Amino acid sequence: MRQLVKNSLNLFVAGFGCCKKEIYSTLGPTYDISRFGVNFVNLPEDSDVLVIQGFYNRTGERRLLDCYRSMEEPKWVIAAGKCIVDRSVFCQDYVLTDRLKNEIKIDFYVPGCPPRPEAFIYCILRILEIH
Amino acid sequence: MAKELYDGIYSSHKLIFVEKIRRNLEFYLKNKVRDIRLLGQEIFFNTDIDNLPEVLKEIRKNPEIEVDILSSINKYISKNRCILLINLSSVSNNFSMIIKASLKSPADDTETFAAEYNKLINQISAVYESAAFYLEGSKTEDRHFDIVLRSHILDGLDAFDTYLNAEEDIITKANISTRISVIPFYSITNKVTITELISKISRFDYNAGIFPELCFCLALEELMQLKVARRVQFIRMIISELSRISNHLSYIAKMATVLGSKITLSHILIEQERALRLIELVTGSRVHPNYIRVGGVRKDLNDEILKNISAGIKHLFKKIPIIESMLLDNTVITHKLKNTGQADRQAVLGCGVTGPNLRASGARYDLRKNRNLLLYREVSFLVAVGKYGDCLERLYIRFREIYQSIKIIDQLIGLMPDEHIRKLINLSELDMPYNKMVSSIECPHGVFKIYFEIEKNVVEKLVVMGPSRNSLYLAETILCGSRTEDIELILASLDISSGEIMQELPI
Structure with a gap:
């Protein structure tokens, strides 16, 4: 199935x-992420890539893990933004990637606060290139 | 002559009026309140927690004070004590007040603390009904619900869960839980330097990031009695109005997504990108500007930037009527929007809602006009006011506000004074005694208010009172009686900003 829909x-x-806000702005005609075959879905069961x-x-973490577990293989995870890649902007002691390092394997990091839409599109192109 | 009258009479009249209310409060509640003072244009006082219900009753019922709206209840932890900030306002008399009270039980003993807090909220809700929204704990856990919408299901409405009971397709009861948005952010609200806070505060309203910065800087300027140059005020107004346009366009984009109007969505996203690029041209960032400084702005606008802004808004002025006609000339869409999520003026005022959502219901309340914000009195614009308070009116108000913002920017560019901006203050050498301050500003969602305590150049405590929590309470009210298919439309039409409903997780 992955071979059939690999793009x-x-x-x-x-x-x-x-x-x-910035990730969803890639939907518009200016950036138009859909020309690379990318869709945004609201159900984790439907999705191939989880963007954190x-x-x-704690409730949010639990829901994130539920979403991750309900995704089917093969799946990839993108960590976008300073709050996930590094420490949270609001709380310096809170590092999500450390807290969930045993449960979720992150494939790509998109730094920036928030990352520009171009940076996010570059990350998606890398996924399409590698897999 | 008219301008002199406006400047001379209006502002002084306002101060005399607030001073009169302060004296009335002192007279009626002299044994029950202490430390009563004016913070900016707001009245602030402390009271004991035992006296709080009586004080509130007096404030509500006394015809000389007449404060009939509970805007918000915020709490924060200081020295293991939970402190409540009760924000009340009177739209008819155009002033607001903040009551500070400290709970008795220690904050680390969660059970007794929650019991005392909920008991107090119940007492307050006997005077102000809308206080019931601020009850803590499991109002959603023990009950059965027919429909549960988790936060990630709805795009852009992702900081709360919606629990609904329905009979056939009519909703009978709605509960909104913001448990997901209680997050740890004590590094930004406790002991943070002014410069660091200005760079980070825009995260509290990331749809229009300039407004929290502006609100904070205006408060500090008022505290230090700084006189800001006219050119700076003009630049601030230009960037505020550009942010307002960008926010309203993203609101319209959200509505177009919900309504399934794909062609309109593409047109709006192009125009939103144009507005965001203008903001980026001025501030260097699309979302978090970090542009306003105490006593000034980070960078002056040169002629080329002004020319670009002028060209940009002219283009927007041509394009937005096309988008409006694509969306609102479509009878399928207008039939769906009309009479959906209707709320009358009294209901909206009772929830403490401000901003375009209030104006859509027929109340003319805009801080830009009502409180001499920045230099808005020097430009001519109308406050868009609706009548019916349904989804169609809320959408229509946003279009009208975009036109008014374009009009304001056009005037400001023409009137821009040519003067040299110099640095007024060096914050690293600031030695301010302990002080507290309240400031409010008209952001695109309503009245954005902050309270902070400051000593030297460190902000000891910051409390953000965003307008979106009131919109959530209004959503709870108007969802009852609506059809289940309209849930997303009603929630989207209230323009709820996720950043504003975030609350601090107790340490």
Whole structure:
């Protein structure tokens, strides 16, 4: 199945935060991420790529893990934004990648606060290139 | 002559009026309140937690004070004590007040603390009904719900869960839980330097990031009695209005997505990108500008940038009527929007909603006009006011506000004073005594308010009171009686900004 749809990725963006605004702005005609065969979906079961961004608490972490587990293989994970790649902007002691390092394997990091839409598209192109 | 009258009478009249209210409060509540003072244009006082219900009753019922709206209840932890900030306002008399009270039980003993907090909220809700929204704990856990919308299901409405009971397709009860948005952010609200805070505060409203910065800098300028140059004020107004246009366009894009109007969505996203690029041209960033400074702005605008802004808004002025007609001349869309999520003026005021959502219901309340914000009195613009308070009116108000913003920017570019901007203050050498301050600003979602305590150049405590929490409470009210197919439309039409409903996780 992956061979058949290898140029088409379904993205699920978890969490809430400023990066989501920039990630969704790639949908518009200016950036038009859909010409690379990328769709945004709202169900983790449908998706191939999980985008982790924004702010989380324990409930949010639990929901993120549920989403990750309900995705089917093969799956990739993108960590977008400073709050996930590094420490949270709001709380220096909170590092999500450290807390979930045993449960989730992150494939790509997109730095920036928030990352520009071009940076996010570059990351998607790298996924399409590698796989 | 008219301008002199406006400047001379309006501002002084306002101060005399607020001063009169302050004296009335002192007279009626002299044993129950302490430390009563004016912070900016707001009245602030402390009270004991035992006296709080009586104080609130007096404030509500006394015709000389007449404060009838509970805007928000915020809490923060200081020295293991939970401190409540109760924000009340009176739209008819155009002033607001903040009451500070400290709970008795220690914050680390969670059970007794929650019991005391909930008991107090119940007492407050006997006076102000909308206080019930701020009850903590499991109002959603023990009950059965027919429909549960988790936060990630709805794009852009992702910081809260919606629990609904329905009979056939009519919603009978709605509960909104913001448990997901209680996150740790004590590095930004406790002991943070002014410069660091200015660079980070825009995360509290990332749809229009300039407004939190502006609100904070205006508060500090008022505290230090700094006189800011006219050119700086003009630049601030230009960038604020550009942010307002960008936010309203993203709102319209969200509505177009919900309504399934794909062609309109593409047109809006192009125009939103144009507005964002203008903001980027001025500030260097699309989302978090970090542009406003205490007593000034980071960078002056040269003629080329002004020319670009002028060309950009002219293009927007041509394009937005096309988008409006594509969306609102479509009878399928207008039939779907009309009479959906309707809320009358009293209901909206009772929830403490401000901004375009309030104006759509027929109340003319805009801080730009009502409180002499920046230099808005020097430009001519209308406050867009609706009548019916349904989804169609809310969408229509946003279009009207975009036109007014374009009009304001056009005037400001023409009137821009040619003067040299110099640095007024060096924050690293600031030695300010302990002080507290409240400031508010008209952001695209409503009245954005912050309270902070400051000593030297370190902000000891920051509390953000965003307007979107009130919109959530309004959503709870108007979802009851609506059809289940309209849930997403109603929630999208209220323009709820996720950044504003974030709350601090207790340490």
